[in-house]
Amino acid sequence: MTSVPARTAPARPRAARSNGQWSVDGTAPLNHNEEFKQADSGLNVRERIEQVYSREGFASIDPDDLNGRFRWWGLYTQRRPGIDGGRTAQLTSTELSDEYFMLRVRVDGGALSTEQLRVVGEISTEFGRDSADLTDRQNVQLHWVRVEDVPEIWRRLEAVGLQTTEACGDCPRVVLGSPVAGIAAEEILDPTPVIEEIVTRFIGDPELANLPRKFKSAVTGHPSQDVVHEINDISLVGVVHPELGPGYDLWVGGGLSTSAHLARRLGTFVAPAEAAEVWLAVVRIFRDYGYRRLRNKARLKYLMADWGPERFREVLQTEYLHRELPDGPPPPVPVGRGDHVGVHEQKDGRRYVGLAPTVGRVSGSTLQRLADLAESAGSRRVRLTPHQKVVVLDVDPERLDVLLTGAEELGMTANPSPFRRTTIACTGIEYCKLAIVETKATAAEAISDLERRLADLDLDTPITLHVNGCPNSCARIQTADIGLKGQLVQDGDGNQVPGFQVHLGGGLASSDRAEPGLGRTVRGLKVTADGLSEYVETVVRRYLDTRTTTA
Numbered sequence: 323m324t325s326v327p328a329r330t331a332p333a334r335p336r337a338a339r340s341n342g343q344w345s346v347d348g349t350a351p352l353n354h355n356e357e358f359k360q361a362d363s364g365l366n367v368r369e370r371i372e373q374v375y376s377r378e379g380f381a382s383i384d385p386d387d388l389n390g391r392f393r394w395w396g397l398y399t400q401r402r403p404g405i406d407g408g409r410t411a412q413l414t415s416t417e418l419s420d421e422y423f424m425l426r427v428r429v430d431g432g433a434l435s436t437e438q439l440r441v442v443g444e445i446s447t448e449f450g451r452d453s454a455d456l457t458d459r460q461n462v463q464l465h466w467v468r469v470e471d472v473p474e475i476w477r478r479l480e481a482v483g484l485q486t487t488e489a490c491g492d493c494p495r496v497v498l499g500s501p502v503a504g505i506a507a508e509e510i511l512d513p514t515p516v517i518e519e520i521v522t523r524f525i526g527d528p529e530l531a532n533l534p535r536k537f538k539s540a541v542t543g544h545p546s547q548d549v550v551h552e553i554n555d556i557s558l559v560g561v562v563h564p565e566l567g568p569g570y571d572l573w574v575g576g577g578l579s580t581s582a583h584l585a586r587r588l589g590t591f592v593a594p595a596e597a598a599e600v601w602l603a604v605v606r607i608f609r610d611y612g613y614r615r616l617r618n619k620a621r622l623k624y625l626m627a628d629w630g631p632e633r634f635r636e637v638l639q640t641e642y643l644h645r646e647l648p649d650g651p652p653p654p655v656p657v658g659r660g661d662h663v664g665v666h667e668q669k670d671g672r673r674y675v676g677l678a679p680t681v682g683r684v685s686g687s688t689l690q691r692l693a694d695l696a697e698s699a700g701s702r703r704v705r706l707t708p709h710q711k712v713v714v715l716d717v718d719p720e721r722l723d724v725l726l727t728g729a730e731e732l733g734m735t736a737n738p739s740p741f742r743r744t745t746i747a748c749t750g751i752e753y754c755k756l757a758i759v760e761t762k763a764t765a766a767e768a769i770s771d772l773e774r775r776l777a778d779l780d781l782d783t784p785i786t787l788h789v790n791g792c793p794n795s796c797a798r799i800q801t802a803d804i805g806l807k808g809q810l811v812q813d814g815d816g817n818q819v820p821g822f823q824v825h826l827g828g829g830l831a832s833s834d835r836a837e838p839g840l841g842r843t844v845r846g847l848k849v850t851a852d853g854l855s856e857y858v859e860t861v862v863r864r865y866l867d868t869r870t871t872t873a
């Protein structure tokens with residue numbers, strides 16, 4: 323008898339796993355973050371903070387509110403002091419958390435009146451142990467904030483027109499804007515009306531408060547392209563259309579973190595009056611089509627990587643705007659450095675003065691004194707920059723010396739050394755739960771050290787140094803000439819010590835570099851925190867020698 327071979331069932335085509343795109347896969351939540359966002363909007367936690375948590379204290383806070391929804395109001399628990407970087411990956415977020423908060427005050431366009439600056443400084447002094455950092459997203463971050471004090475802090479901020487609404491969370495974050503909007507003679511157009519319209523109409527809108535991830539925006543009309551537009555989810559960059567006049571070139575899908583993507587141009591021209599509507603349409607595409615299954619694949623850059631700019635433009639026009647946008651020109655090569663450091667003439671004849679505090683680290687009392695100083699020089703306005711710097715506007719030329727001398731006394735200079743000007747550092751282990759190494763003090767020490775080591779050099783080209791405390795890229799390491807990613811490394815004796823993986827050769831478009839490019843890691847190229855300035859000195863001297871040789 324011949325045996326009949328058993329028939330194997332034909333393999334069924336495996337169903338494609340959904341990415342959690344609402345418009346394609348439905349809105350059933352696919353992970354815990356999506357669950358808590360759907361269960362209750364992050365915006366709703368404010369009422370509980372005011373009515374319950376601020377009265378009953380830290381222990382009364384629901385975990386999903388504490389670790390999730392608080393972010394929609396700019397609140398993160400800060401790192402418990404004394405936990406070394408080697409334990410970051412071993413402990414849970416709760417174990418790493420202190421009972422104090424970091425509070426991010428959003429400063430859209432980086433624009434602050436001196437009154438607002440003073441109030442932020444006073445809040446820091448009174449409720450935040452005098453801590454304050456100027457961030458590379460034009461925000462101010464305070465630390466050591468207790469939940470009991472948050473309602474009073476909001477009351478004071480809102481009394482002067484400031485807010486923490488959606489300063490963090492899966493929603494539209496602060497809108498970066500040119501720090502010299504409306505005052506620079508060479509400006510192509512003033513982005514202020516667009517920024518104000520976006521903030522007034524859409525920040526705090528429940529329809530946009532549950533995005534797959536954070537959404538970063540930037541708008542500039544300055545020819546230096548001063549808002550790091552290549553690394554935002556959406557950027558509007560000032561251009562002049564040959565027939566339609568000044569307007570914006572639209573960029574979408576940039577972002578760094580552990581997987582860096584530069585934004586793509588859609589090739590469209592956006593008229594100033596339509597810019598807020600186009601911004602809204604791009605946010606809605608992200609909300610409806612963004613990937614929600616995996617949090618580390620949720621940023622808009624991943625959708626852009628799959629769709630490409632042509633399809634993105636088609637969906638934008640056909641499904642969201644219901645009309646075609648005109649083609650538009652790309653921005654020209656940037657003019658100037660765009661950090662606005664130093665003394666510059668405004669179009670009305672007054673001066674704007676860019677000051678460099680070291681890696682954005684200031685204090686509440688420094689901010690209050692800066693507000694007084696600016697006013698004594700005739701100013702009522704300052705702007706924060708995406709480079710952890712501050713610009714004082716409308717300075718009376720007759721009182722310029724008052725400002726410059728006073729700023730030096732505050733630890734801010736309008737004439738910084740090359741590395742004091744170009745170095746930025748993220749929050750690091752002092753406060754950040756994800757950090758592996760310290761950043762602010764390490765970078766500040768390296769700057770001082772490099773000023774001594776390189777005193778003999780006339781460094782005629784900027785070399786940027788960006789310092790991160792972990793593999794995330796809050797300090798934009800992939801876009802620096804020398805980018806440093808915090809990790810534990812081995813020293814010469816084989817001990818695990820704080821240090822950095824080195825990225826070399828990155829940079830955003832600037833007058834020194836026509837095309838943006840991401841820095842590359844060099845396998846095995848690591849440096850200890852203690853050896854940082856010696857390493858940077860070596861790189862700089864080698865660079866200058868090579869450049870001279872090949873010139």
Ligand code: SF4
Nearest residue numbers: 748754757791792796
């Ligand atoms: Fe924290 Fe890492 Fe961001 Fe630095 S880069 S602030 S350590 S998450």
